[in-house]
Amino acid sequence: MNVWLNFLIDSLAFGAVFMYGSTGEILTEKAGHLNLGIPGIMCMGGAGGCLVLNMIAKSNLPGFLIVILGVAGALAMAMLMGLIYSFLTVTLRANQNVTGLALTTFGVGLMKVIFSKLDPTVYLVGPKELYRWPFADRMDALQCLGILFFVGVVIAITASIVLYRSKVGLHLRAVGENPGTADAVGINVTRYKYLATCIGSGIAGLGGFYYIIDYMASQEAYLSLEAFGWLSIALVIFALWRPHMTILGSTVFGFLFSCSSYIANIEGITITMAAKPLLKMLPYVVTILVLIITSIRNKRENQPPASLGLSYFREER
């Protein structure tokens, strides 16, 4: 029983990485922008946060301030990346796929350059304890689920409420479905696209920061971050463009991704080395199946935003 409970908690903790990433990506996609730069943005979020921590961790600032500044660093760097993306795709109307891929190339590269020069004993060893609940016991479940995990859950639920229960959300969805119509009723399309992309990028960047400083908390963590950025984009489909569904979806993904290491510990089940890559393949296969099933059923509320991937030029009819 205990093994299963640990397994569940680990899935939750691991899944939070995707939860952040895909909540951010959903906001962007709802504005009609398929941001393939999410892996790069998540990487740069992690790099920005750790860069700040590297500067302040040895200073005498109070703990909560270090926590907040680290988060702020991650947010700032990720939003800057989002700003590059939205400037190119919204203002300059560049092709979204190409811009996104270029952003990922740039972000992942820059993150590796930055991390190769940071000192893990400074940015990681001290601060990683600060992102835990101070009152949690060593053996407690809360020890595994740090502060940022709960922040992520709150963000995902808030994003859902804003998207589906508020006027701002309605406008944003209108922009993503048909910017021409949204423009005609007086919604500032450019502003919505910019804000959705930048806020979404900020949220995704926090996911990268969470992965490095909280979930993995190791100095090699940054090397595997890119793959989880792509998985976050997959999770958007799995969650059918609903941010609160990413909480469930990310747990399933975390479960599928880490089951190869957990199943081996459960009595009665033996697992060969060869099965491990096949188990790790599962999240992607499941995503493809979801994609196929939703396209076959063709229900309107489960489809991608109608103008996803197209740039909007008012004078073009």
Added chain:
Amino acid sequence: MSEKKQNTVHEPLFHLAKRAHLQPWKAWAIRLAAIVLGLVVCGLVAFILIEKLNQNPDRIDDFYYSFIKGAFSTKRKLWKFLKNLAILQCISLAVTPAFRMRFWNIGAEGQTLMGVLGAITVAFYLGGSVPNWVLLVLMFIAALVYSAVWAVIPALFKAKWNTNETLFTLMMNYVATFVVSYFLVIWVPSGSSTLGKLKYGKLPSFGHEYLVIILIVALLTVFLYVYLKHSKQGYEISVVGESVRTAQYSGINVKKVIIRTMVVSGLLCGLAGYLIGAGLDQSVTTESVGGQGFTAIMVSWLANFNPLVMLITSGLISMLNSGASQISQDFNVSGAFPDVIVGIILFFIIGSEFFINYQIIFRKKGHEKEAVK
């Protein structure tokens, strides 16, 4: 006074309009200016990154010197540059037919990887038991079949149910990665999951070891140019890309074109995989393609999906890569540094397309007076 104000038309400072046509040389001048500007920014970024992180100060022009040195200084580097160009060009050619059809296939990475896997699978099981030329032919067929199958799966679903191809092909990349690591676990019992260089199935070479690959890709470039510009199938692809409705009205079977074009894309990816597997590595890892499948998408787009222009863009990207890796060696920064440089240049070129497609019209002086009249 107040009446006059009412009549004044308030025109914004500038507005945008789509350009009808721009002379090619002007378009190229804009692109070139963007690249030059990008290189200046690259120099600055390199300066900041390296000088901030290292303590020994260097001059900024050292970067440019190192950059040039990396691409062309020795004969070996030149050959290596040409080889990288050829492989990148080959994958870029592979993604092009689908893009001309506006089918956003971003799965070239996985498709090429499957090609490598196909070639190496044959070499692994049959190496030594059949004559070398038979082995090479079988490897070639296997590479093409693996890649084509991988490419046609998303196309079938796109044609039948209009499944989003961008997301589908993206996922297929990772499935391919894990298929490769599955076979590596099976083939390498020691558990290290790295397959050593196989003894059999090396593409024969004459002249220089990379010459065959370069020639094959050069031929392919010409072939694809003719196929896309001067064949009926190429024309059909363009029509489907321009407007699916037009294609339907003129009697083109859109589903058939989608599937056929993705098979062509897959076959070309298979060829690229074969060149990597049989021509260069004689082995397969999950990193055999090394992100070139994604770079190829940008290369193809930058060249406006024209196979001949693609030689220039893939050359540019390869040059940036080899120049920047020289910088990362000389100045002791991370091996990921070339990606930063390529990313920055790409931003500038992507941005410059705006100034080619649109023109900014500023408010004319005296325009408001006219409005009053």
